[in-house]
Amino acid sequence: AVLGNGKTQMVGRGKARCNPQDVEIPAIGDELAASRAMRDLAGQLMHAADRDLAAVGAVPDLPRTTYG
Incomplete structure (x- = not known):
């Protein structure tokens, strides 16, 4: 998953593997x-937002370790 704003670009990565015993349905793997790539990208965006908030002095009391 790629997100760009004209100045910067973020890339989320995700992969899926099929168990050899499972029925092969490529659409499910896709x-x-x-979805894993988008989850990765969402985490990157939250970290970037936290850095931007900290840069303007709006630091949360407890840093977030998970997002969702």
């Missing part, structure tokens, strides 16, 4: 990989 969905899993895409």
